[in-house]
Amino acid sequence: MNKKIITIPNILSFYRIISFPIVLYFAITKIENIFVILLIINLITDILDGFIARKFNMQSELGARLDSIADVGTFILAITGIFIFKGNDFAPHLLSFFAFLILYLLSNVVSLIKFKRFPSLHLYSWKIGGYIQGIFFFILFIFGFNIYAYFIMVTWGILSFTEHIIIQLIIKKMKSNAKGLYWVLKNKKN
Numbered sequence: 001m002n003k004k005i006i007t008i009p010n011i012l013s014f015y016r017i018i019s020f021p022i023v024l025y026f027a028i029t030k031i032e033n034i035f036v037i038l039l040i041i042n043l044i045t046d047i048l049d050g051f052i053a054r055k056f057n058m059q060s061e062l063g064a065r066l067d068s069i070a071d072v073g074t075f076i077l078a079i080t081g082i083f084i085f086k087g088n089d090f091a092p093h094l095l096s097f098f099a100f101l102i103l104y105l106l107s108n109v110v111s112l113i114k115f116k117r118f119p120s121l122h123l124y125s126w127k128i129g130g131y132i133q134g135i136f137f138f139i140l141f142i143f144g145f146n147i148y149a150y151f152i153m154v155t156w157g158i159l160s161f162t163e164h165i166i167i168q169l170i171i172k173k174m175k176s177n178a179k180g181l182y183w184v185l186k187n188k189k190n
Contacts, residue, residue: 008056009059010063013066016046023035023039027080030085042070047134061176072118079101097154103162104157107165115168122176123167123179
C-alpha cells in the first residue's frame with residue numbers, strides 16, 4: 001500500500017467530498033441541469049480515482065477511506081436527485097427501491113456500529129454495482145426512466161449489499177479490497 005497522502009486518486013476523492021454541499025444545493029434549489037452535470041462529474045471522478053490508483057500503484061488505506069466517504073456522498077446526492085427530480089417515475093417501484101435503500105443503509109450502519117467507520121471493503125460486486133448504478137443514474141437523468149436498467153440496478157444492488165453485510169458480520173476488523181465473500185471465506189480457512 002502506498003503511504004503518500006497527496007496523490008491524484010486522493011485529490012479526486014477529496015474533490016467529491018468537498019463538492020457534496022455544492023451539488024446538494026443545486027438539488028435542493030431544483031436546478032436540475034447543473035445538478036446533473038456535477039453529479040456526472042462526480043461519477044466520472046469516482047471511476048478515475050480507482051482506475052488511477054490501481055494502474056499507477058497509488059492505492060492506500062487513506063485513499064480507500066476517502067473513496068468510501070466520497071462514494072456515500074455521491075450515493076446520497078443521486079438518491080436526493082431521484083426524489084427531487086424523478087419521484088413520479090419511481091412511485092410504482094417504491095417497494096423495491098426502498099428495499100435497495102434499506103440494504104445500502106444497513107451495509108453502512110453495520111460498519112459504523114461494528115468498526116466505528118464507513119466500510120472500505122471494495123468488493124468486486126460493490127464495484128460492479130457502482131458502475132451499474134452510475135450507468136442507471138446517467139440514463140435516468142439524461143434520457144429518462146428505463147425499467148430494464150432500473151431492475152438490473154436494484155437486483156444487483158440488493159445482492160451486493162447483502163454480500164457486503166454478510167462479510168462485515170464475518171470479519172473481525174475492517175479491511176480494504178476484500179474482493180468478495182468467496183475470498184473472505186477462503187482466507188478464513190488459512
